[in-house]
Amino acid sequence: MMVKKIENKTSLVWKMAIASAVSWEVAKLVGSEHPYLAPLSVILCLQTTIDKSIRFSLHRIVGTAIGIILTAYLVSHLHMNGWILGLLMLGGTCIAKWLRLDETVLHQVALTILLVFTFERNSKDYAMDRIIDTMIGVIIAILVHMFFFPPDYTKKAAESFQKLAHQLSDILLELSKWVQSEWRQGKGDLVEYKMNNLLQELHTTKEMLQTASQSLKFNPISKKHKIILSRYQIQMQKMNAGYEYISNIVKTLKEWEKEGILSSSDKTELGNDLKMFSEFFDDFKGIQQGEINNWKQNEQNMLVESLRSKMLLYPPPSHKVYKVSFFLETIKLLENL
Missing domain, CATH: 1.20.120 (Four Helix Bundle (Hemerythrin (Met), subunit A))
Structure with missing residues (x-):
């Protein structure tokens, strides 16, 4: 059993490294100023099974979209402080809850709001890069998971x-x-x-x-x-x-x-x-x-x-x-x- 665990970890290490490298380069090719966002999605979306990876990826995309829609426009018109951040998070997560979305989506909404709230002022393309790079990372993570030593127990x-x-x-x-x-x-x-x-x-x-x-x-x-x-x-x-x-x-x-x-x-x-x-x-x-x-x-x-x-x-x-x-x-x- 220990040997099997080591084999699974070895497979994950290779998948994570290869998918992260590819997603970074693809993000740069499409003009992203924040290519690290694509490997971030790869790392998060590589779950124990392909099914779990796909479900997590969908939750991440939906959560990211809700967070960006709510935050991208408002952030340039609001004063940056913890109270405003808290209100944005409350609004975004309440919307996700009202839509009866999974708990994972709530976390992704909150994470996106935090990052967009922090970086959009310094980089006007951050919100757009985030949604595009997230899609790139998700797609590459799933493809690598499916065709490069797919999980099989x-x-x-x-x-x-x-x-x-x-x-x-x-x-x-x-x-x-x-x-x-x-x-x-x-x-x-x-x-x-x-x-x-x-x-x-x-x-x-x-x-x-x-x-x-x-x-x-x-x-x-x-x-x-x-x-x-x-x-x-x-x-x-x-x-x-x-x-x-x-x-x-x-x-x-x-x-x-x-x-x-x-x-x-x-x-x-x-x-x-x-x-x-x-x-x-x-x-x-x-x-x-x-x-x-x-x-x-x-x-x-x-x-x-x-x-x-x-x-x-x-x-x-x-x-x-x-x-x-x-x-x-x-x-x-x-x-x-």
């Missing part, structure tokens, strides 16, 4: 997904061992602790998949990775079902353990069922960048069908409330796989 999402699958499989295996060989040894608290970590990883993976999906918006070379992420989203439904199953089963097993009644046949049967689920989710670790191995998928299907057939042979027992609960939760999970 698909690989990170895949790594997070596989880590989640590993944790889910391990907990199911832990439950199997608990039932078969560690009954009455107080394993419930340890499993619940691991479940808390699993829940955190589940949320992390969901957020990572969402971030990866957002990073592919407006990405010109993202078609294949969009397909990959859609596969992961489908598999996440099974992960959710797996977590819900474990959560309910652990409560049942803890209560069952207090009673202490678990026959050898029940230990074998329940332990084997949990082990099969562990093997099922363990195969998810074999998914590489969304490419699901057909052999692995067939093996998963065979595991599920085998367990489903076995469950049909044993109708829900009526004499043991805990086994009934275990049976019903297992059927529920099978319906979601």
Whole structure:
């Protein structure tokens, strides 16, 4: 993960340097007396994803336009002091608020009013340069972001997904061992602790998949990775079902353990069922960048069908409330796989 962060920072460093240099030169070519305004927009508009960059850029353009329209004419007719600046900011930001614009626009309005208020007296072209250079910086920042190593978090999402699958499989295996060989040894608290970590990883993976999906918006070379992420989203439904199953089963097993009644046949049967689920989710670790191995998928299907057939042979027992609960939760999970 640290290597990935370094790679992302390296990409940002190069993008910022190249886009800033190009935007400065383009601003000079169109006659700007304040070419530094174009790189300023580049630096501000290079966000983590192309989608965020575009939205921030639009907010910056709108905020800049409102600030210039309100300030450019008045500044030459008003005395320069803090109270006048405050009134202009109040008026500009109230207009943006009245138009129900984003909070980012409010900041851009205030920033533009401050800079135009300060520099327009000394340079009559500042307001015009600001709007033109802002457009130049925004366009160049987005183009560089799109075509020069565009943001793509698909690989990170895949790594997070596989880590989640590993944790889910391990907990199911832990439950199997608990039932078969560690009954009455107080394993419930340890499993619940691991479940808390699993829940955190589940949320992390969901957020990572969402971030990866957002990073592919407006990405010109993202078609294949969009397909990959859609596969992961489908598999996440099974992960959710797996977590819900474990959560309910652990409560049942803890209560069952207090009673202490678990026959050898029940230990074998329940332990084997949990082990099969562990093997099922363990195969998810074999998914590489969304490419699901057909052999692995067939093996998963065979595991599920085998367990489903076995469950049909044993109708829900009526004499043991805990086994009934275990049976019903297992059927529920099978319906979601």
